[in-house]
Amino acid sequence: MSATDSLVLVIEDEKPIRCFLRAFLERRGFQLIEAEDGEEGLALAAEHHPALLLLDLGLPGMDGVEVIRRLRVWATTPIIVISARGKEQDKVDALDAGADDYLTKPFGVAELAARMRVCLRHSATRTQDEQQAVFRTEGLFVDLAKRLVRLNDQDVHLTKIEFKLLSFLVHNAGKVVTHRQILKAVWNSDREDQLHYSRIYVRQLRGKIEPDPAAPRYLLTETGVGYRLVG
Numbered sequence: 001m002s003a004t005d006s007l008v009l010v011i012e013d014e015k016p017i018r019c020f021l022r023a024f025l026e027r028r029g030f031q032l033i034e035a036e037d038g039e040e041g042l043a044l045a046a047e048h049h050p051a052l053l054l055l056d057l058g059l060p061g062m063d064g065v066e067v068i069r070r071l072r073v074w075a076t077t078p079i080i081v082i083s084a085r086g087k088e089q090d091k092v093d094a095l096d097a098g099a100d101d102y103l104t105k106p107f108g109v110a111e112l113a114a115r116m117r118v119c120l121r122h123s124a125t126r127t128q129d130e131q132q133a134v135f136r137t138e139g140l141f142v143d144l145a146k147r148l149v150r151l152n153d154q155d156v157h158l159t160k161i162e163f164k165l166l167s168f169l170v171h172n173a174g175k176v177v178t179h180r181q182i183l184k185a186v187w188n189s190d191r192e193d194q195l196h197y198s199r200i201y202v203r204q205l206r207g208k209i210e211p212d213p214a215a216p217r218y219l220l221t222e223t224g225v226g227y228r229l230v231g
Contacts (some may be wrong), residue, residue, distance in 0.1 A: 004177050005120075006030045009050040011041035011067065012082070013059050017105075017225070021054065024109055038062030042070055046133045046145035050077060052119060057083040057094065065097050072098035073167045074133045074144035078119035082107065135170045137231060140209060142170055149209065156208050161186065165201050169219065173231025176222045202227055 008030050012018050017033050025032050033040035035049060037060050045053065053071070057064030068079060079099045083090065086104040094102055100122075101115050133145040141150040144167055149156040158166065168185040169177065182198040183189050206213040220228045 005051050007048060007050040008052045008054060009033050009035065009041065009044055009048065009077075010054045011035045011038065011059065011064070011229070012054070012056045013037060016054075017082075024112070028113065029147065036060070038064065038067040038070075041067060042145060045071060045075065045077065049075075051123070052081045052116060053077050055079055055081050055084050055099070057081060057090065065093050068094060068097040068099050070145075070147075071120060071130065073147075073164075074171075076123075078123045080112075080115055080119060082112075112188045135173060135231065137218060139211065142166065146172060149207055152209070158205070158208060162205050162208070165198075165205055169227070169229040170231075173229045176225055178226040198226070 006029060008025055010018055010021050012021070013036050014178060022032050022034070033050065035044050039062060041053075041055070055064050055067060059067070064081065064083065068081075071077065071079070078101075080101045080103060081091075081094045081099045082103045082105060083094075084105045084143075085091075091102045100119050101117060103112060109193060109196070130201050133143060135142040135144070138157055142148070147163060149158055149163070149166065164186050165182065168182065178223075179195045179198045180190060183191075183194055186201070187194065202219060203213075205218055206219055209218060210216050218230050220230060222228055
């Protein structure tokens with residue numbers, strides 16, 4: 001197991017639990033980095049690209065479910081939620097946001113070890129490489145982890161939908177994506193009568209990230225199919 005493969009990020013605000021997890025993980029050959037809140041955790045994830053993330057939901061400031069949503073914008077890192085919240089809806093919310101598994105406190109170390117093995121095994125067999133948090137091309141800079149977009153060194157302010165659309169395009173930079181793929185990724189819908197949403201929001205996005213929206217440099221139209229972000 002390489003250093004990268006053995007790196008686990010724990011986002012947990014309770015020190016006794018972090019200490020317990022450190023002892024448990026280090027005995028099994030893992031390296032550990034720790035964060036006490038969501039903002040710090042996301043920064044560490046972007047910097048270190050851990051093999052696995054163990055996450056509490058009841059964090060100060062940013063809730064754990066929001067941490068999952070933000071991480072899933074730019075990373076496929078396996079996430080196991082470890083939380084005292086045991087209600088079905090809490091589990092559904094975390095899993096819908098992108099968590100891979102959910103363990104309720106208190107938990108047994110044998111069960112945690114088994115769930116970690118499953119997540120790491122699935123992660124190792126993924127055919128798609130981990131997406132990079134930063135995208136840059138001449139004049140355009142996007143940092144998905146920091147939710148930062150710049151055009152010619154000037155900050156660009158996007159709406160939530162515009163940023164979600166741009167994130168999907170960045171993940172697929174250089175590839176043609178269809179109107180239906182965009183609709184599914186951004187609005188989680190496949191209704192025929194909503195396919196025009198992609199055209200509307202691409203037009204809005206171009207107005208903010210293109211030096212000349214009438215002659216796009218970055219976000220190109222593939223006639224009759226969809227769009228391609230030049231990368």
